[in-house]
Amino acid sequence: MPAPLLIAGSVATDHLMTFTGGKFADSIVADKLDKISLSFLVDDLEIRRGGVAANIAYGLGKLGLAPILVAAVGEDFADYRSWLVRHGVNCDHVHVSETRHTARFVCTTDPTMAQIASFYPGAMSEARQIEIEPIVKAVGEPSYVLIGADDPEGMLRHTDECRQRGYRFIADPSQQLAFGDGDLIRKLVDGAAILFSNEYEADLITSKTGWSADEVLDRVGYQVTTLGADGVRITGNGIETITVPACQGVKAVEPTGVGDAFRSAFLAAITWGLSLERAAQVGCTLAAYVVETVGTQEYHFTNQSFLTRLEGSYGDDAAAEVRPFLA
Template identity: 60%
Template sequence: MRIAVTGSIATDHLMTFPGRFAELLVADQLQTVSLSFLVDALEIRRGGVAPNICFGMGVLGLRPVLVGAAGADFAEYRSWLDRHGVDTASVRISEVLHTARFVCTTDADHNQIASFYAGAMSEARQIELQPVADRVGGLDLVLIGADDPEAMVRHTDECRTRGIPFAADPSQQLARMDGEDIRLLIEGADYLFTNEYEAALTESKTGWSAEEILAKVGTRVTTLGAQGVRIDRVGEQPILVGTPEEEAKADPTGVGDAFRAGFLSGLSWQLPLERAAQVGCMLATLVIETVGPQEYELRRGHFMERFAKAYGPEAAAEVRGHLGG
């Protein structure tokens, strides 16, 4: 199964604040916020939703196709992704702009305050998907992740026009986009990914009810944080999957991307939806135990031992042959 992942390509600057944001925000002074946080640590990591997802799929043994725009400073990052099984030949390199940058501070309660510089990401709107499909011999699924909004709309429109199955994953861009564009992004998608807040925001902005949205997509996948994930399909009972026990909680950045990587890998292996979601939740657990979205190590024996503990030996037997090791 050939899967392309479109979305932002960025470097992450991750900082840790030892206090709590809530203790520093004065409710009746929010219109004039001026705060500076003294942080304990700074980690500079590779990031962006599309490479995060592709990296996870790569370490699970697949070869996803990364589609996005980066700057001339992407060379080292490209080498890293190539070594971890990602096809980076379809990344557009800007001649004038730097790779996008995500700057995020996480407090003691794992709340986050972040900003995002788009940079070369703005050129993603110039990428055509058909040449990508021609290069790799066709595409079975395109995940359209958070990116330049015009690029997201263009990729969605091209998938519908050319009959390429696609997954809508607007995530952070939901706050910026209006209802009309969001409707364009999700209608006809084979899969719609959101978290609980994004699900409510999607309904609010589009004016569609949960039932109406479900009727317009094949499968609705809603992540529930520590509670796991819910999968909805028209006329079927929801599938609920819990999360494995964490060994530690280091940093939530990239957890949602890791879930998508595992879920898409499960689809590629032609596993049932429940099993695909379990793979996603297990991979997401590895990420939350590590600082940085691509710094975790997948040791297959350890992965399967924890997977079996969380979901049972029968589930583990279905996955083990695909994961190898």
């Protein structure tokens, strides 16, 4: 059995509603904004599972691993927990708040794509109460602890604990980069075995920390930068830059969760002992399924269809190396 993967970060649900009875703007009286009180009768409601930690853990479970979810949730997490457990995620060490609901995003969209939205962090703010060492004692020394976007104090606590106890950690601050200052970002990145980001986030890291791109690489094992439709780039001191194109034949529908899926499959592949190039190819293949699906955990594939798609984009050798792990 490979060493466990601990996946720390947010867990949330998205409540997405559609209003087709006109434009929001038609209901707004410009000179009465100080007394605004609006209500809309919506036509549709979709509840989608989300949160970066849950999305990444779900993808790992789909590929046959048993990731350990490290997150703070509310007592309303029961149905979501059952879903994740059915898909191979270990939820035994999730912190359950006694007073707050699971984080929730509520959004209503009108026909012009205007939106009225609210985000409730809820139990996510209790992530700072989670200690990693008791989890490690229960499940064993981790191969990696991925620290994704979450309560900033929780992210700092997890990162500091990993440094102190010698756990290899992965920095994946994603959405928190827009809100965090340079001091926070430096503390989250410094010493990471792997740094995940997209191109825009990579620029945020350098601009906010004051480090150059080379100075970032001096502080991490290597950096994995997703490039959207152009694939992924892997850079690091002492390794030759690796660029992998995106999976072929993708019919993009919805990009939400694509980066999380890439991370899932990339981590699965390096856990299997595959090369960084092969891991990026496996990551791009899983990402293709997500971008073709509405919802971050609604995609489906069989092991054979996954291997066929991998082979079609990256060749026979890629499929042959991955096949034993999907048997």
